[in-house]
Amino acid sequence: MSELRTELRTELRLVIFDVDGTLIDSQAHILAAMDAAFAAHDLPPPEREATLSIVGLSLPIAMARLAPDHPDSQPGLVAAYKDAFGQMRRSPDGAALSPLFPGARAALATLAAQDHTLLAIATGKSRRGMDHILDLHDLRGLFHSVQTADDHPSKPHPSMVAACLRDTGTLAARAVILGDTTYDIDMGRAAGIHALGVAWGYHPADRLIASGAGAILHSFDALPVTLDRICPLS
Template identity: 40%
Template sequence: MTARKFDLIAFDWDGTLFDSTVAIARSIQLAVADVGGTVPSDEQASYVIGMALLPALAHAAPDVPKEKYNDLANRYRYHYLKQQALITLFEGVLPLLEGLRERGHLLTVATGKSRRGLNEALQHADLRGMFDGSRTADETAGKPHPLMLQELMAEFGVEPERLLMIGDTTHDLQMARNAGCASVGVAYGAHAAADLQSCAPLYVARDVAQLQQWLGANA
């Protein structure tokens, strides 16, 4: 077994571990339609995944006035919760996480979800206890601000060069750059491989199997 290069691995949730990209994008589109805004395209709705909810909705629906943001957020939650029971982990995620724990890595989540949303997702995926820590967008700064990762590093006493961020959006990878940390992109989520490459990740995985193989040899 090779020596660990990273003590702490931080995962994004939606589109990285949880196969929720399509459900989130569709929920955004339906919510915008409900409040009378111009419905974003699939690409526009997918782009904002990973951001905190209100900034994401504002970016996806720039013609919706601010006084309707609460209604917009409530309609998004309504549509997402209707689909949540059908969303699952990507195939291969569970053995990937178990293998990393066996190697002694600390595992954390850094997500644009709310704390309530993450807790519900962890319970749904039966992953409570899998992660050593987590940060959500409603309890710290949203991506790509580096505060999520800075707080996790402080909590576990890990230096930036010993943390690896894994995510499916440029928001995730830019957060890692802003925190002085390395990153790996996954191209099976919200953003295309070419966009992820623009953030200079160490690697871009096309599927979970590729991610597991790379981590086994390089993390």
């Protein structure tokens, strides 16, 4: 019986998605919340490029990079960011702050309809923030594993990918991560899975390639055929 289960697992393909900058265009939300957090501590806000460079990291590590000269303020900055982000999310315009990127919903639906393709999430968001996104965009039921920063070390540690593989019973050789930052690519490579980058996120394509991305997508329309090339369905 165990041999049968192992054989079935080799037929599965797992596609793991990053969220911010990959599925969700949350740039305006992140920048506004970061500015509010630093203002709450009477600190000058980081440059836009600096803030976007840390998207994908857990908040404590992100704040340590953005405010290295203010270690005593870093825990407060984390709390202030969470508070500002949540308040904006609950505002009347909250839904407009985190739209899906064009083509994301159609690509998810296409892959979810494939018998041997499973979907998962590996995000630096909190569980509460991820639950909000799932409800906001009616994505519940699509993902067989949802891993958040609440339960794992920050990317690029491979813990989230390892949990996705365990939850789905998928072999590492049959798994792919799609992300927009080097943290995603490095996490995938550390876990021994395939990695794809996207051109519309927070880190430029040349950095993703240098980190080991097998290809760079310029639209979600290219995802199914690219997956079939690097991790074909058996």
